[in-house]
Amino acid sequence: MSASGGLMEGNQAREDEDARDSCCADEETSPVVERRNRSGIISTPLSKSLKHSRALSQYIATCSAAAAVANANANRLAQSSLVPAGIKSHSVDAQHRGQVGLTKLDRGALVSSLLDSPSGLHLAQAAELLRRASMLLPVSDSSNLGVGGDMEAVSASDSLGSVTDFPLLSNGGGVGGTFPFHPGLFIMTPAGVFLADGALSQVTGASEQQQAHNEMAAAASANAKKKRKRCGLCPPCRRRINCEQCSSCRNRKTGHQICKFRKCEELKKKPAGGLEVMLPTGAPFRWFQ
DNA sequence: GATAACGTTTTC
DNA sequence: GAAAACGTTATC
Ligand SMILES: [Zn+2]
Ligand SMILES: [Zn+2]
Numbered sequence: 001m002s003a004s005g006g007l008m009e010g011n012q013a014r015e016d017e018d019a020r021d022s023c024c025a026d027e028e029t030s031p032v033v034e035r036r037n038r039s040g041i042i043s044t045p046l047s048k049s050l051k052h053s054r055a056l057s058q059y060i061a062t063c064s065a066a067a068a069v070a071n072a073n074a075n076r077l078a079q080s081s082l083v084p085a086g087i088k089s090h091s092v093d094a095q096h097r098g099q100v101g102l103t104k105l106d107r108g109a110l111v112s113s114l115l116d117s118p119s120g121l122h123l124a125q126a127a128e129l130l131r132r133a134s135m136l137l138p139v140s141d142s143s144n145l146g147v148g149g150d151m152e153a154v155s156a157s158d159s160l161g162s163v164t165d166f167p168l169l170s171n172g173g174g175v176g177g178t179f180p181f182h183p184g185l186f187i188m189t190p191a192g193v194f195l196a197d198g199a200l201s202q203v204t205g206a207s208e209q210q211q212a213h214n215e216m217a218a219a220a221s222a223n224a225k226k227k228r229k230r231c232g233l234c235p236p237c238r239r240r241i242n243c244e245q246c247s248s249c250r251n252r253k254t255g256h257q258i259c260k261f262r263k264c265e266e267l268k269k270k271p272a273g274g275l276e277v278m279l280p281t282g283a284p285f286r287w288f289q
Numbered sequence: 290g291a292t293a294a295c296g297t298t299t300t301c
Numbered sequence: 302g303a304a305a306a307c308g309t310t311a312t313c
Contacts, residue, residue: 041293227295227310247304248294254306258294267295 042241230264237264 230237239262242249248257257263 225296225310229311230294251305252293255304256294256307256309257305263294 040240228267231266232264234265236262 232238239259241262242259243261244250244259246260248255248263249259251257
């Protein structure tokens, strides 16, 4: 546990700091003193930024690498007039230069995001869950999961723990829940897990269904309680500069939100994330009603 | 305890 | 439905 410690939001930027410092030690040529917090995020003090928020062009000139990034930022700003809706990586090479390889936190965030999916359930975990489910139920042919050729079955990870990792399936452990769905009814794709047509009507009993729903709701809510972490890889995540102009920056005191240009793309998506179970209709399946 | 920022509720 | 405000968690 301690090995993967230090996963604070912002550590990522800390290591970049070295690379950046080497290229721009004299960044205080700017009249306004840059304030970098210990994470390396550049942001002026709230009061200062409120008094006279600098034009983006002003903190563009701080450093070559940062300048490149900020330049793209400025361009984008100019185009979108502070609406970060369409963030695209025009500045790939600029970011590449500013960021030599993955930093510690990038990797940490990546690993973290792999272990902790946005939905709280990892794909591998889901796969394992389904696999175990297939063990519990008499399945004629579970190898195919009942999908066509273009669907991709996800191999289960063997690094997962015992059945206790899946309280929903531990029929001997006291919980007593039984997985309510035939594993073949699940369609697993890289985009998410889908529930095959008629799956809901094949559940054995109403009370069991209710119980299973309760169990799932409990597990889901327990997982959903956890705060998601930024991916650390998307362009906004890689940005280290608070624009100080967006509403989140200006309103930091009460808003408690990260700069809109730094908001992780993954976190922008709704928490259900990649493991949303979909009904054939396309509507999301509700674990609890 | 300070700070950053995600999640939820409230407001518009 | 989007933005603001608030509550809360996570890290140092
Ligand atoms: Zn901002
Ligand atoms: Zn991200």
